[in-house]
Amino acid sequence: xxxxxxxxxTTEFRTEQGWRPAVSDVSFTLDPGEILGLxxxxxxxxxxxxxSVMKLLGANARIAAxxxxxxxxNLLAMDDNALRKLRGDRLSMIFQDPATALDPAITxxxxxxxxxxxxxxxxxxxxxxxxxxxxxxxxxxxxERRLSAYPHQFSGGMAQRIAxxxxxxxxxxxxxxxxxxxxxxxTIQAQILRLxxxxxxxxxxxxxxxITHDLGVVAQICDRVAVMYAGRIVEVGDVRSVFADPLHxxxxxxxxxxxxxxxxxxxxxxxxxxxPGLTDRPSGCSFHPRCPHARPVCAxxxxxxxxPSPGREVSCVLHTAxx
Amino acid sequence: xTADAVQTGRSIGLLRRTYRRSPPAIIGGGLxxxxxxxxxxxxxxxxxxxxxxxxxxxxAGPSAxxxxxxxxxxxxxxxxxxxxxxxSLAVAIGSVAMALVVAIPLGLVAGYYQxxxxxxxxxxxxxxxxxxAIVLVVAMAGFFGQGLVLMxxxxxxxxxxxxxxxxxxxxxxxxxxxxxxxARARGASDLRIMVRHVLPNAITPVFVQASxxxxxxxxxxxxxxxxxxxxxxxxxxxxxMLAEGRSFMGRAPWLVIAPGLAIVLAVLGxxxxxxxxxxxxxxxxxx
Numbered sequence: 001x002x003x004x005x006x007x008x009x010t011t012e013f014r015t016e017q018g019w020r021p022a023v024s025d026v027s028f029t030l031d032p033g034e035i036l037g038l039x040x041x042x043x044x045x046x047x048x049x050x051x052s053v054m055k056l057l058g059a060n061a062r063i064a065a066x067x068x069x070x071x072x073x074n075l076l077a078m079d080d081n082a083l084r085k086l087r088g089d090r091l092s093m094i095f096q097d098p099a100t101a102l103d104p105a106i107t108x109x110x111x112x113x114x115x116x117x118x119x120x121x122x123x124x125x126x127x128x129x130x131x132x133x134x135x136x137x138x139x140x141x142x143x144e145r146r147l148s149a150y151p152h153q154f155s156g157g158m159a160q161r162i163a164x165x166x167x168x169x170x171x172x173x174x175x176x177x178x179x180x181x182x183x184x185x186x187t188i189q190a191q192i193l194r195l196x197x198x199x200x201x202x203x204x205x206x207x208x209x210x211i212t213h214d215l216g217v218v219a220q221i222c223d224r225v226a227v228m229y230a231g232r233i234v235e236v237g238d239v240r241s242v243f244a245d246p247l248h249x250x251x252x253x254x255x256x257x258x259x260x261x262x263x264x265x266x267x268x269x270x271x272x273x274x275x276p277g278l279t280d281r282p283s284g285c286s287f288h289p290r291c292p293h294a295r296p297v298c299a300x301x302x303x304x305x306x307x308p309s310p311g312r313e314v315s316c317v318l319h320t321a322x323x
Numbered sequence: 324x325t326a327d328a329v330q331t332g333r334s335i336g337l338l339r340r341t342y343r344r345s346p347p348a349i350i351g352g353g354l355x356x357x358x359x360x361x362x363x364x365x366x367x368x369x370x371x372x373x374x375x376x377x378x379x380x381x382x383a384g385p386s387a388x389x390x391x392x393x394x395x396x397x398x399x400x401x402x403x404x405x406x407x408x409x410x411s412l413a414v415a416i417g418s419v420a421m422a423l424v425v426a427i428p429l430g431l432v433a434g435y436y437q438x439x440x441x442x443x444x445x446x447x448x449x450x451x452x453x454x455x456a457i458v459l460v461v462a463m464a465g466f467f468g469q470g471l472v473l474m475x476x477x478x479x480x481x482x483x484x485x486x487x488x489x490x491x492x493x494x495x496x497x498x499x500x501x502x503x504x505x506a507r508a509r510g511a512s513d514l515r516i517m518v519r520h521v522l523p524n525a526i527t528p529v530f531v532q533a534s535x536x537x538x539x540x541x542x543x544x545x546x547x548x549x550x551x552x553x554x555x556x557x558x559x560x561x562x563x564m565l566a567e568g569r570s571f572m573g574r575a576p577w578l579v580i581a582p583g584l585a586i587v588l589a590v591l592g593x594x595x596x597x598x599x600x601x602x603x604x605x606x607x608x609x610x
Contacts, residue, residue: 088510105523
């Protein structure tokens, strides 16, 4: 059975033209010990989808439909207080910019301790011991001294390690990682990704929902990948087969746009056009204006969701029986 | 070196570093400290009580025994200025402290929750702010009556909306920061986020405003006492001294110069301190 089962999630934002969906009918599952990559361009709704699961949305957003089952509980139907107790405990999160995700006015040690005291009910002493242990686990040298340092005294990579220490402090069943390496150097990126894999998957059998726009990151650590475009998941599958044989034209275009060593001197491949905004989503398949294989039906009807092979799913007319 | 000497050395080092980071804070704070100590130690600094009259020496000019001269009743002006500071500083600190106690929670809640709570809190504040401060204070002095505590209360009512606005604005900015989202993602409650994460990051402008308002409180106290709505004679008050000394300005200018200068110094001290505070809270943010 899946750890997390998201079904038909639709999240809307308030715009000048009324409520518009940023995420439409998104469904995915996540198994224990699995890393699912949620990829797409900026504004495709990948972060919104993930934040919706934890109900961490601003006042200008609302969840219009859907369920998110964690064990036997629907997170989206939970009251705020019950959900608050889950956050940081069974569900945790790390963010893109670790430097701003930590409170600048409080020592990092206090921030780690705050979380374990809240959820595990530890006293100060035990919380401090736990914080030291966590700092060691995420590879921070001289943890005794580092506990009493402020966030600005750390580099981006170190700050992300601390954020990760907080995220794993209560042994979560699931981690949402929102572009965790985007703000970091490439060498540090690899370290952080490896750490996520070791700490969450290998040591805890936890699931990771990794939000990224970087297919390289997906290739490095994800087991499966879900590709989003304009608020919808257009393709899902295990990383190996999606990369080897992308079914959706958008996925193919994304992969073609990856720079390779052979064409290092030529112009980079791009996808014509731009991502539609919240208020100018095309009818039918959102990708049809940019799709090289578009047919008349694409402009009028939502593409059906088809399963061409076990574990793969794609929303495109090209793969229907009469496609 | 003894432990005490080490401690002293450390304190001096800290003072020097603080001065380097923010000269106005140290100069203003130092000035206020001197004035406050002088006000508290007034009985030991001058041999005369502020109300003791000496009819043998009315309107005496500055001399060794009366550095600021005497007034028309032969009272020592220095002694009266120092005792006047007691009233001024008490009003300044008391009124702002009262206002802070009420305004910080209100501003914090308004800025953090926004939407309807924001409106419920801020609209009444706008109403109070619509009146000019001096008009409001005069009206309240008439309503509450005169006296030290009542004057503090009147000023506090004028100050609450000013501080609420500053607190709300700062809290609004901090509430949008990623680390607040981060705290929420770790399961922190709203109360905890407000008190532990938003407040410490948003309090600096409130302290700056508080310092400036203390300076203004000294001016308002003087103004109220000057027009006879403040402290009642014979309690020495800087504003009262100005009012009384006015009639003898030609013959004995020290009667107005001394309290005037005293007001200037205190207000300057508060303003310098207010100017210097942000520089001191900067480095912890690291950006």
